[in-house]
Amino acid sequence: MVNVKSPSVKTQFSSAAQDLLDWYDKHARQLPWRIGPQARKNGVMPDPYRVWLSEIMLQQTTVPHAAPYFEKFTTLWPNANELAEAENDDVMREWAGLGYYARARNLHKCAKALAELERFPDTIEGLLALPGVGPYTAAAVGAIAFDLPIAPVDGNVERVISRLMTIGGDGSATGWAADKKEITQCVQALVPKRSGDFAQAMMDLGSGVCTPKSPNCGQCPWAKYCLAHREGNMESYPAKAKRKPQPIRKGRAFIVVSEGKVLLQRRPDKGLLGGMLMPLSSEWIEAEGGTDIPFPLEAEWQAKGQARHVFTHFVLHWDVFVAHVDARPNSLEGDWIAMDKVIDSGVPTVGKKALKLALL
Numbered sequence: 001m002v003n004v005k006s007p008s009v010k011t012q013f014s015s016a017a018q019d020l021l022d023w024y025d026k027h028a029r030q031l032p033w034r035i036g037p038q039a040r041k042n043g044v045m046p047d048p049y050r051v052w053l054s055e056i057m058l059q060q061t062t063v064p065h066a067a068p069y070f071e072k073f074t075t076l077w078p079n080a081n082e083l084a085e086a087e088n089d090d091v092m093r094e095w096a097g098l099g100y101y102a103r104a105r106n107l108h109k110c111a112k113a114l115a116e117l118e119r120f121p122d123t124i125e126g127l128l129a130l131p132g133v134g135p136y137t138a139a140a141v142g143a144i145a146f147d148l149p150i151a152p153v154d155g156n157v158e159r160v161i162s163r164l165m166t167i168g169g170d171g172s173a174t175g176w177a178a179d180k181k182e183i184t185q186c187v188q189a190l191v192p193k194r195s196g197d198f199a200q201a202m203m204d205l206g207s208g209v210c211t212p213k214s215p216n217c218g219q220c221p222w223a224k225y226c227l228a229h230r231e232g233n234m235e236s237y238p239a240k241a242k243r244k245p246q247p248i249r250k251g252r253a254f255i256v257v258s259e260g261k262v263l264l265q266r267r268p269d270k271g272l273l274g275g276m277l278m279p280l281s282s283e284w285i286e287a288e289g290g291t292d293i294p295f296p297l298e299a300e301w302q303a304k305g306q307a308r309h310v311f312t313h314f315v316l317h318w319d320v321f322v323a324h325v326d327a328r329p330n331s332l333e334g335d336w337i338a339m340d341k342v343i344d345s346g347v348p349t350v351g352k353k354a355l356k357l358a359l360l
């Protein structure tokens with residue numbers, strides 16, 4: 001266990017933090033939500049709304065994927081009050097493609113909560129009280145928007161610190177718990193006065209230099225401190241947790257077309273893809289072999305192939321069927337959307353996959 005209170009460790013950490021900031025001053029990425037290090041030194045601080053929005057979008061997705069969504073959201077809704085007043089359907093539609101739709105619902109809820117406040121919360125407790133804001137996001141927003149002395153720890157940061165200090169974990173649940181605690185303690189002890197720049201420098205270092213495979217140690221400001229680099233076994237850190245194979249769930253998508261329109265139904269607010277418009281579907285169940293699922297109405301159903309989609313906890317194998325019917329069936333409720341608009345009507349990616357198979 002690294003003794004972060006020992007004077008020699010403190011001296012090393014403070015010089016490592018300074019070297020990282022010097023590197024960041026020269027190599028900071030330009031991002032649409034970021035205020036660069038020079039501007040920050042001149043007293044310009046980022047709009048916390050933009051920092052918060054970017055952090056929510058960046059959970060589980062990459063910067064290049066999130067950036068156009070960020071631009072779109074901030075053009076449509078430049079502040080929390082305007083986002084709070086938006087229609088939920090509009091927010092969900094613009095979010096479609098970013099995945100994890102519960103996050104979009106929480107985003108909208110959070111904007112409403114922010115609109116009730118006099119100012120954006122600038123303490124970790126205040127940030128944690130917002131809907132959809134967990135410890136990582138609170139730390140990221142707190143550091144980046146307000147220079148609170150805290151470091152957000154995500155997978156990238158974990159990897160960098162794990163290599164820097166050769167804290168590897170043994171792959172077991174308890175080993176990881178202990179190591180994560182130690183990693184958090186180390187990164188926390190590294191945080192300098194410019195905590196917002198430090199947090200962003202760690203993000204840049206983790207995503208661009210200390211990459212999971214083939215880290216670019218030759219360009220790394222921490223090469224002289226890094227124990228894994230010294231040992232020459234950077235890729236052994238962090239130890240890989242054993243992953244269980246994802247269970248497979250099966251189901252059927254029923255694309256009903258009538259008079260040039262396609263029937264979509266809104267999913268219940270709670271649960272997976274809550275509140276989203278989707279094609280009709282059977283339940284998704286874990287099943288060995290085939291499944292015998294009835295069709296929702298009598299029609300000439302054509303099999304169109306299988307849409308596959310990876311969710312966090314399972315992989316969906318969704319058999320897609322389409323039926324063209326003359327009259328809209330009274331037995332089925334939902335929204336009828338024109339065929340040329342349906343793909344872009346706010347349907348999440350999994351629904352788009354089924355629609356494309358059926359209609360294109």
Ligand code: SF4
Nearest residue numbers: 210217220223226229
């Ligand atoms: S020296 Fe290499 S392994 Fe160590 S932190 Fe830098 S990039 Fe990562």
